[in-house]
Amino acid sequence: MTTFQVEQTYSNYINGEWVKATTGETEPSINPANRKQVVGYVPTSGVEDLNQAVAAAKAAAKDWRRLTGAERGNYLFQAANVLERRADEVAEAMTREMGKTLPEAKGETMRGVAILRYYAGEGMRKTGDVIPSTDSEALMFTTRVPLGVVGVIAPWNFPVAIPIWKTAPALIYGNTVVLKPAQETAVTAAKIMECFEEAGIPAGVLNLVCGRGSVIGNALAEHPDVGGITFTGSNEVGKRVGAAALARGAKYQLEMGGKNPIIIAADADLDLAVEATISGGLKSTGQKCTATSKVIIERKVYDVFKEKLLSQIQEIRLGDGMASGSWMGPCANEGQLNTVLSYIQKGQDEGAVLLAGGKRPDDPGLAEGFYVQPTVFEGVESHMSIAREEIFGPVLALMPVDSLEEAIEVANDTDYGLSASIYTQNVGAMLSFIRDMDAGLVRINAETAGVELQAPFGGMKMSSSHSREQGQAAIEFFTAIKTVFVKS
Numbered sequence: 252m253t254t255f256q257v258e259q260t261y262s263n264y265i266n267g268e269w270v271k272a273t274t275g276e277t278e279p280s281i282n283p284a285n286r287k288q289v290v291g292y293v294p295t296s297g298v299e300d301l302n303q304a305v306a307a308a309k310a311a312a313k314d315w316r317r318l319t320g321a322e323r324g325n326y327l328f329q330a331a332n333v334l335e336r337r338a339d340e341v342a343e344a345m346t347r348e349m350g351k352t353l354p355e356a357k358g359e360t361m362r363g364v365a366i367l368r369y370y371a372g373e374g375m376r377k378t379g380d381v382i383p384s385t386d387s388e389a390l391m392f393t394t395r396v397p398l399g400v401v402g403v404i405a406p407w408n409f410p411v412a413i414p415i416w417k418t419a420p421a422l423i424y425g426n427t428v429v430l431k432p433a434q435e436t437a438v439t440a441a442k443i444m445e446c447f448e449e450a451g452i453p454a455g456v457l458n459l460v461c462g463r464g465s466v467i468g469n470a471l472a473e474h475p476d477v478g479g480i481t482f483t484g485s486n487e488v489g490k491r492v493g494a495a496a497l498a499r500g501a502k503y504q505l506e507m508g509g510k511n512p513i514i515i516a517a518d519a520d521l522d523l524a525v526e527a528t529i530s531g532g533l534k535s536t537g538q539k540c541t542a543t544s545k546v547i548i549e550r551k552v553y554d555v556f557k558e559k560l561l562s563q564i565q566e567i568r569l570g571d572g573m574a575s576g577s578w579m580g581p582c583a584n585e586g587q588l589n590t591v592l593s594y595i596q597k598g599q600d601e602g603a604v605l606l607a608g609g610k611r612p613d614d615p616g617l618a619e620g621f622y623v624q625p626t627v628f629e630g631v632e633s634h635m636s637i638a639r640e641e642i643f644g645p646v647l648a649l650m651p652v653d654s655l656e657e658a659i660e661v662a663n664d665t666d667y668g669l670s671a672s673i674y675t676q677n678v679g680a681m682l683s684f685i686r687d688m689d690a691g692l693v694r695i696n697a698e699t700a701g702v703e704l705q706a707p708f709g710g711m712k713m714s715s716s717h718s719r720e721q722g723q724a725a726i727e728f729f730t731a732i733k734t735v736f737v738k739s
């Protein structure tokens with residue numbers, strides 16, 4: 252039984268206190284399933300609030316980094332336990348704020364719990380290597396030190412998992428954190444912060460500042476006391492954040508968009524391939540950077556695959572993510588809905604053929620939400636916008652090919668390189684795909700989405716700044732290596 256209450260007013264969390272924004276302003280966070288429902292009121296902070304948070308994080312950094320990894324890990328274990336206990340409430344906040352279905356939100360929240368436990372354990376693992384010196388009387392080894400204050404700029408599509416997979420490694424490796432969540436999901440972010448507060452995290456170690464990205468996110472990226480910035484979101488903003496960090500010599504890490512292909516080889520199990528295409532492309536209303544977007548099918552099985560896909564897509568039930576029968580919720584906000592509709596229009600204008608969906612649902616019960624039908628195009632060519640640009644919506648582009656070689660060429664014909672999948676039973680085809688596909692995640696007989704917290708995550712080409720998040724890869728961003736040479 253959840254205890255989530257709508258229409259509460261939330262504050263920033265700075266130096267261990269819940270404080271109102273110095274601007275005195277808040278704005279409503281509305282429910283994308285019904286624009287008339289206010290989920291909560293969240294602060295619209297100014298740069299002064301951000302400065303206070305960075306100052307608190309800077310002041311807390313000295314004591315925090317001096318704790319042992321095991322001591323820092325204990326705080327993360329505690330936060331995991333609290334989040335687990337409050338999972339229903341947090342998941343409900345997420346569903347009401349950004350629309351994904353409650354089972355998906357619950358799954359994501361439990362993933363947050365698992366991430367916290369994983370990084371809590373990292374506090375006990377090695378942080379360096381002994382390297383033989385050319386001097387026989389010396390000891391040479393590496394150790395790792397934190398960056399200091401880390402700024403986390405998070406998006407709305409995974410409002411629990413992404414802030415936690417950035418914050419937890421930042422903290423375990425000895426950094427203090429200022430989190431700027433997407434304003435769209437600031438209520439969910441406040442819930443996460445409540446869990447850390449209940450876990451007893453020391454004042455200033457983790458701070459939350461809500462407000463516009465152009466104000467708070469920008470000031471965080473430019474702040475001289477922030478040693479590292481980790482960002483997930485659009486390419487446009489990511490590039491700006493990276494440039495701001497680079498200009499002042501801070502470390503940065505950017506995870507941005509994707510244009511993820513699935514290849515259906517002629518020997519694929521078509522039922523499983525259809526299932527993966529639907530799940531990878533349409534779950535969370537297609538709002539994942541790993542979402543399937545280009546569906547590249549060997550011509551021999553094109554018609555059969557298409558019929559199976561279309562018949563299953565007709566069964567998808569759109570609805571409020573809080574309702575038990577809903578399979579797909581609304582887009583997270585009106586801007587996102589308009590983006591998706593404009594890509595659907597562009598697809599038609601550029602000559603693709605609409606096979607399913609393509610508009611808002613007719614059901615009057617959904618009229619106040621930002622819903623769009625699951626949409627399928629065929630006749631899609633690589634030069635078209637819907638084959639090149641990230642849509643971040645439930646839109647699939649079917650592209651027939653004559654061979655596996657052509658399939659990989661079409662799959663690679665994009666500026667992005669985040670995730671890619673193939674359905675085949677042929678080991679040779681699998682190996683060619685693993686070798687030739689330019690993507691940070693290559694998945695065989697599995698959908699493009701679905702990241703495992705203990706494995707490195709990140710993309711090639713325009714999808715990321717070429718660094719990796721999650722798993723043990725996180726240590727590379729959140730620490731700096733010191734090479735130590737000791738001689739008596």
Ligand SMILES: NC(=O)C1=CN([C@@H]2O[C@H](COP(=O)(O)OP(=O)(O)OC[C@H]3O[C@@H](n4cnc5c(N)ncnc54)[C@H](OP(=O)(O)O)[C@@H]3O)[C@@H](O)[C@H]2O)C=CC1
Nearest residue numbers: 405406432433434463464465468469484485488507540643
């Ligand atoms: N996981 C991913 O790869 C994601 C990709 N996207 C892509 O981005 C598109 C637009 O989504 P949108 O939410 O606008 O993504 P943004 O890139 O605008 O937002 C991501 C984060 O950056 C913040 N931000 C916005 N402007 C600035 C700035 N000038 N400086 C620093 N931080 C800033 C946002 O704050 P605020 O929300 O308060 O503006 C949010 O916290 C989507 O259609 C999708 O294509 C979006 C989200 C996630």
Ligand SMILES: O=C(O)CCC(=O)C(=O)O
Nearest residue numbers: 538539540541700701702
């Ligand atoms: O597929 C996933 O589980 C993660 C996707 C993701 O990181 C994103 O959309 O930002």
